[in-house]
Amino acid sequence: MSDRQRAVQARVFGRVQGVSYRVWARSAAIGLGLVGWVRNESDGSVTARMAGTNAAVSSMIDRLWIGPAGASVSRVDVEEISSWNAPSSFTIVV
Numbered sequence: 901m902s903d904r905q906r907a908v909q910a911r912v913f914g915r916v917q918g919v920s921y922r923v924w925a926r927s928a929a930i931g932l933g934l935v936g937w938v939r940n941e942s943d944g945s946v947t948a949r950m951a952g953t954n955a956a957v958s959s960m961i962d963r964l965w966i967g968p969a970g971a972s973v974s975r976v977d978v979e980e981i982s983s984w985n986a987p988s989s990f991t992i993v994v
Contacts, residue, residue: 907936907951907981912964914974916946922992924968929990932956936986939993951986 912921917940925938925948934957936950950960964976 904954905951906954906957907949907984907986908957908961909947909949909979909981910961910964911941911977912946912948912967912973913944913976915970915972916967917944919970920968921946921971924971925964926990926992928963929960932960934960935988935990937991937993949981949984950990951981951984 922938922940925946929936929938929948929950932952934950934952936948938946938948941947948960948964950957952960961976961978965973967973
């Protein structure tokens with residue numbers, strides 16, 4: 901188990917809007933002890949920025965590929981973030 905901290909921004913493509921993807925992602929992230937945010941993008945994708953232990957972030961990235969019932973994920977692009985003043989909770993950004 902790694903206690904090393906990690907922060908990433910993930911962009912999720914496919915059928916990810918209109919299926920409660922943001923609500924699902926927030927719940928999954930909180931369950932993993934992550935902080936950050938998730939939002940819909942104008943092109944139909946969803947962006948999530950998150951921070952936590954390396955293990956928790958890696959687990960969330962795996963979960964992003966699955967999503968809630970009704971979602972169909974075609975691609976997840978992940979970018980490491982070296983410096984970010986993360987919030988103290990995980991929220992849905994409108």
